[in-house]
Amino acid sequence: MSLPKDHCIWITGASLGLGRALALRCAREGWRVVASARGREHLESLAAEAADLAGEITPCPLDVTDAEAVAAAVQQVEAEIAPVGIAVLNAGTHRPISAGSFRAGDVEGLLKLNVLGIANCLEALLPRMIARRQGRLALVASVAGYAGLPTAAGYGASKAAVINMAESLKPELDRLGVTVQVVNPGFVQTPLTDKNDFPMPFLMPADDAAEAFFRGLRSQRFEIVFPRRFVYLMKLLKILPYRLFFALTRRTVPSR
Template identity: 55%
Template sequence: MSKTDWSVVWITGASTGIGAALALALARRGCTVAISARGVAALENLVHQAQGLAGELWPYPLDVTDTAACAATLAQIEAERGPVTLAVLNAGSHRALALEAFEVAAFESLMRLNYMGVVNIAVPLLERMRRHGSGQLAITASVAGYRGLPTASAYGASKAALINFAEALQLDLKGTGIALSLINPGFVRTPLTDQNSFPMPFLLEAEDAAGRIIQGLEKRHFEIAFPWRFVFGLKLLRLLPYSVYFPLVRWITRL
């Protein structure tokens, strides 16, 4: 399979933001794109937006926290559209969690959606791709998973779990013919980030993010992280000892 043989693409979290922009960008390239999210109306609206493009969007409503439904949806897509050659597991949510608002349910819900929502699809999908000896899988995490950040103890932990999962999986996939990419965006304008009350440095539009992701997937980069200036700064923070890191982050965030 060539690097861009994306005859059938599956995108989760496709109803808004990066997922929606990526679905439309791939449809312009002539791909058949299966789009999944919980919101049926939003998926149908996206299908309408894609009318007249070289490719087609096909809605497959799905709650990625439902393990059985994930396997059933994959089987339905492959029965109706053909084998999935590229999957972008992008479903996720965010919730800032201040110390006074801590509750177990918040941690459970974000881990079930952001982390287990990826695992629920990756397991049956990789089984199929291994049988074919080819395929491409992309997992959307976040630069928030690099190190602990204020009010991100739930969200950041779920994204850190995805980063670790992808790093381990990259080692396990050697020799299988399956390409894996880890997508770590900075701030991208989406309905989720629109709720943020703080300044977001280097904020990107979803269409710009989608273009950067496609470029990285074409080159089969393991990590696709952007924007580079923001990512570079956060990667430097990963190298700092705690004695420097904690005071610096408190000063930057004015805590």
């Protein structure tokens, strides 16, 4: 599968980390990329970095938690640039949440960006893709959505919701000509993971992760995963009996 001729790929959360690396990889392939994030300066530097590549990157500053702004942005992109053939809904964030400092507001913030941000994009995109009976949606979740892990009560819950959302939409959209994929990365070296103060097994450079992501977009797989060894370990973890599961996850609880 490739990007349909005269269509564009829209990537949210494209200013830094994995989203940025993927935008550049797509532009190297000659694809027309629309890059969205809240930071205009990062997007403009991304577009400048792609100036000599086969494709092009057009900045589209956007806060995906603003449903009206998302709808307006999609309308503008399709009217002035190209129909969205592929949408990579990647905008998201992480905030560790411990039992001792649990705040509902922290969970709300993660759900608002990581889940409702994707839902806002889907609301704007689905009628257009369904009408064309063509399109590909890649919803970026995480292996943290497989099972509850210490300090991830908000982040993991949000990513589990994204996985469930993709699974729920796929059967119906298959019949309507729209492809849905869920993307479950392990640890990827980004400004977000640079803040982590715990071991990150199989930490993957962003460019390598973007290459794996790009290959996944060109496949018919429902789930795109990387790095594979870590993902398989996480899949094994989630099917263990709770007695064994908690025996292992307790070892990762920070000592006080």
